[in-house]
Each structure stands twice: as C-alpha cells, then as structure tokens.
Amino acid sequence: MSGTDKTKTGVDLIGPVVILVEPQLGENIGMAARAMGNFALTRLRLVKPRDGWPNIAAQRAASGADHILDRAELFDTVEQAVADLTLLFATTARAHDQAKPVAAPDAAAREIAGHVAAGGGAGILFGRERYGLQNEEVALANRIITFPVNPGFASLNLAQAVLLIGYEWFKLSTGGGLPFAMPERSEPASQYQMQAFFDNLVRELDKVEFLRPAEKRDTMLVNLRNIFTRMDPTKQDMHTLHGVVMAIAEGRKGPAKGGVLDGEQATRLRALLAEHGQGTAPSESSTVRGLARLLRRNPTDAERILWQALTKDRRFAGQFKRQTPVGRHIPDFVSFVQRIAIELVNPGETEMIVKDRAMRQVWLEQRGYRVLDIEAAAVERDLAGELERLQSSLEDGR
Template sequence: MSAADTPQSAPQAADRTGPVVILVEPQLGENIGMAARAMGNFGLSRLRLVKPRDGWPSVPATRAAAGADHIIDHVELYDTVEAAIADLNLVFATTARAHDQAKPVVGPEAAAREVIGHVAAGGGAGIMFGRERYGLLAEEVALADRIITFPVNPAFASLNLAQAVLLVGYEWFKQSGGAVQRGMPEHSPRAGKEQLGAFFDNLVAELDKVEFLRPPEKRGTMLVNLRNIFTRMEPTTQDIHTLHGVILSIAEGRKGPARGGVLDGSQATRLRALIAEQSGKASDDGGSLRGLARLLRRNPTDAERLLWNALRSDRRFAGHFKRQTPVGRHIPDFVSFPRRLVIEIVNADDLPAIAAEREARKIWLGERDYRVMHVAAADIETDLEAVLVRLAADEQG
C-alpha cells in the first residue's frame, strides 16, 4: 500500500514495546528511510544508526520514509556497534552467510517469539542489520546472542536492507498480537432465511418456465444443488435485491433462447405494421411514432441484429450508421446522414401495410436526396459478406 493509500484520518496503532532496530554503517539515505517506513508499518519505532556513510540527518532518508517522521526524527547515532548495543541484553544479528560461530541460528518467527518474551520480562532486545554491500562482519556477528537467517532461495539469498527489516517487523507484529485491521465492509445485513427462500422460489418458478429442471427424476437433486450455491454465498439483503432484479430482467427481456427483447417474432411484425399505419397519418405529431420506434429498437430481428453488428464492427462502415432513427416523420431501419444513405430490410413475411409504407418512405426520402437500398433479410442471414460488398460498392458509387 503506498503512502497515498494510507487513510490520513486513521488512528495509529497502539505503541508496543518492540526490539531496537540497529543499522550498521548503512550506505544510502534512501535505504534508511525505507527501513524506517517498514518499521512504521509494523509498530516498531526505535531506530539506531552506526556510522551512516552519508551522515545524518539525511534528506533522502526523510523522503523515502514516506511519513514515518516519528521514527526518523528520533534516530539515535552511534560510532560503534558495541556502543549501540551496550544497554541491551538480547541481540540478534541478521545474516545469510555462515560465519562458523557457535551461536544459535533461528528464523524470524522464532526470533520474534523470543523477543516478545524477553521484553515482557523486562529485558532489552535489538536486531542488527548489516551494510548493503556485504552485511555484518564476523566480529560484529560475534557480539550477538543469536543469528537470524531468512528462509530464502539459497541461490539468491541477498535481501535489500528495508526488505530484511520488513520481514522481521512483520513477524514481530504478528506474534505480538497484530491482526488485519479491516475486514470486508458490510453495508447491508445478512439476508434472512425468509428473504432467501422467497428469492429461491422466484428463481425456481422462472426456471420451470424454460424447463431447466429436467429430467423430472433429477429435479430434487438440482434444486438442492442450486439452494446450496446461494446458501454458501451468505448473501446480504442488498445481494438478494440485486439477484431479484437480475431474474426479473431476464424473465421480462426474454425473446426466445438467449436473444433478448420483449416481443416475439409475430408481435414485432405487428408492431412494424402499426408503425407503418401511424406513419401515414398526417395528424400524428411524431410523438407516438417515436415511442413505437423505441419499442421496435429493443426488438431487432435476427437479420437486423446481424447487419447492425457488421455495420458497427466493419471498418468500412463503423460509426457511419444509426439504427431505428427518425428521418423527418419516418423511421428507417438504418440511416447514414453523412452519406444520405438509407438501408431497409425486407422480410419475406412483411404485411402489405409494411410494404406499402416502405415504398412511400422510399419516395419521400428520394425527394430529399437520400439513396435507399432494400436488402432481403434472407440475404443477410445466408450471405452477409455479399450484402456488405454490395453496400461498399453503393457507397463508392
């Protein structure tokens, strides 16, 4: 989590008495700052430096600390390792190298447990970290009571200074009672069994309408499996409301298997005939026609859907056409205003009123310099590419 991700108003964690972090001859201020930031992440606050190469205070360290000023501002400086650990009676040295010293070697988790017990008994504990280039000297390791070695890839065991501090800090914080502070927010209470049952009954009713729960002999098992899916989710009240809306939208928007819309084919045909009749009424102000056209827009035929998808995805036509858009008092299937081109789909089962209105519309559009192309729905469904080639040739012409 970056510094910008840290909530400015969040309370700081309660102070815990942890080990002193001792950096021996750190070379870069940036590494000191990042180590301080890692300490702050896990509640450590006491930082001691032994002869930092670039001196102290350090502007790069302050910048890299990313807000851990309470640590940077109270850094203690020492000239020797002996002085830095003089007041401590349990010291760990972190190293990835074998120093051939008769000294216990532990992992960060075991070290954290020992530090907690030692400090609780009134002792002082510290953890030494060596130089970025070559770590701690054998003589410095000899001053420690224990060696901490991290379980890392032996073929690439070198850790960045701040990374090593972070690993130790994490284990100490975890062992000393640190826990994840934020769980999943719950803006809505858990749904009650009655609410969950009502949703499930509604779901089953809709599934029965499409004969999903078959064969009959497997219906009971399928219902149990479905119910367990939603029970394992432990849905909230809001979850159930959302799921109810999903089921309702699918049920009301169904137009055959996975096709969408609210009308079946025969209803859409009657609607087109009604629009054709309405278009011929001089008394209509256009409002009713546009309302019917919006409903038709939600119920494209297979041919209309195929052609519309092609017009949107083909680079020759993408962005050129609009669907079911008014041109004066008329609503053609597709229109390109920049090219003054209208495409009308002719269905084999069109009623006489639809055909008559289409011809009248062609005359009206032609008088206003629109070119009209009639395309058979069967041609779109059987050879869409040929239709597109014809359209491209018409545009070029």
C-alpha cells in the same frame, strides 16, 4: 501499499532497537525507517552511514516515517551502538562458523518480547547492503537471526530484512489482530425467502424453455438450487437477485430496449416502415432496418402472446420464426417448413399499412407462401380459437 489513515492512533510499544551498520544509501535507511513505522518500531541507531547524516534521500524514501529519522542516533562504532543492550541479535544469511544459537524471526521475536517485558534492552544488528556483517560484529551478538528463504537466492535488501523482523515482533506483541474486518452483512436469508426467489427464477426459466430436455429438468433444478444455497446469501442478496431476474424477464421499457408497444405505437411504426420501405430490402436502407429492429425488439402484447403460444404449443413448436426477413419483406411470423406467413392486424391501421400488407402478401404468394391475417384483438380475446384456425390452415395446406 498505500493506506495510512491519519485519523487513527498508532500503537505505542516498547520494542527492540534497530541498528544499521554502515548503511550505504540514504534511500535504504529511509525505507528501513518506513518498515519500522509499519510495525511500531521507533528506535533507530546508525553506525557510520556512508553518505552522512542527516540525509535528504532517507527522508524522501521514508514516506512519512520522519519521526523515526528525527530521533535516530548516530554512532562511530558497533560497540558504542550496542553498549547499553543486554540481548543482541545479529541478522545474517551466511553461516559465520560461530557457536551461537540460531533463530528464525518468529522465535527471535518471542525471546525479544519476553526480554523487553522483563525490563531488558534488546537490539538487532543489520549489516551493510553489499556484504552484511563482519565476523567481529556477529561475535558481539548473543544470538543469530536468519531467514527461511530460497538458499539459491538468499539476498534481502535492508528494508525487507527489517520488515520481516518487525512483522513477527508486532504480530506477537499485538496478538495478530487485523486493522479491520469484513463489514457486517445483512442477516441470513430465510428458507422462505430463498424458496420464493427460486420459485420466481424457475417460473421465468420455464417461460424461455431453459429447463430442457424434460428428463434433465429435475437434475438441473437441483444444480441451480445448490448454486444459491452454497452462497449462504443474506436477505439483501435475495432482494438483489430477485430484482436482477425480474429486470431480465420484464426488459427495460422503451424503444429497442425490450419494452412493450401498444397497438397504436406499433401501428405508427408499421406505417413508417411501409412508407420508407417501398419494396426495399431491410439490408438496403438504414431507416428500414432500424424500424424493423424496433418492431422486433418491442413486440406488442398480442405478438408476445402469440409468440409464446407458437413456441410452447406442441402443434407449432419449432416451426415459426418472428420478425424474420423473407427476401425483401418481414412478416410478423413465418414458417419456412410450412411455407406460411402470419400477419397481425392492429386496430386503426392506416391505408398505407393496408396497402403495404397487400403488396407483401402478393409478393409472398408469388413465391409459394400462404399468408394468414390474424386480428391482434382476437389473439388477446380468444387465443385458443386463433390457434385452432391456424392449425386448420396448416392441415388444409398439406
């Protein structure tokens, strides 16, 4: 795993000597040195490395642990390599039928740390990659270290064995402190801030009728609130969540991004739609389809007001669809149940728009639809009155 920070000072500790007995590959020596460097073990001794020493393959595999390789000591026999040590551990995955204390890595690390602190010299023997340590070599040790691994697959490579010992020793010597912690968070959100966010969220959910059916509303609110209280949010979290809710509710401004068109913009789009449509079905012309999509995604204020009323008012809820094709035409609102189409009339409409609407009305009426024109300005000025007129029209059609 990468992550060495060259700007940080390494830990300087006096630890045990790592002794590799007849290592076969330079790469394994290099990787063992890298594992030593991870946990501030600096003293490496080599007993008759097969491929000689120094070894370029070891340097390549050390990944920057050159300071350990450069100071490595070379010996002809294990006896010479351990002669100055007063506490020696032999690592092995096999029982050697020798009456010696057997320790796990953490217990060995505790004994090594105490021995070194008292001024003694400690070392750990690691055997050959192929078959480990011989009985005579294990006999030189005071203790045996073995690893709690899968008994059906107990083989570790050399660097892994060094790393496990080094980890336990370093953790013990440094108190197990981690090199970094989670960055400081913003201060916790207050109950007032949480409530303000939740009120805003519920208000927007009500606008889209999310909290339905009515009998489940209270349960849904409790569940929603618990989602956020379990988070232990910070003030910054609340600012972010509030911004997310408002961005979704208000939409991104601009064509086809859920924005709001004013009457003049809508009129221009309708004129283009009328000019390019000429009786063409929305699915038959990319231009017509694109313009119709713009109108659908960017309703005017009057369209938004009327649509919200049609979806929330019990007299009309569920009966109308907005900007939905009826054959080759797209009325502003249509009720297939009531066979009625509503056309919003914006101020200053061109002759082309008026002509297109008249043609659409004829086409719809020929197919059994009643068409009701509603002034956009009237919707913004007197919505209740326009809804009453719509209700009367529905009743007259029964």
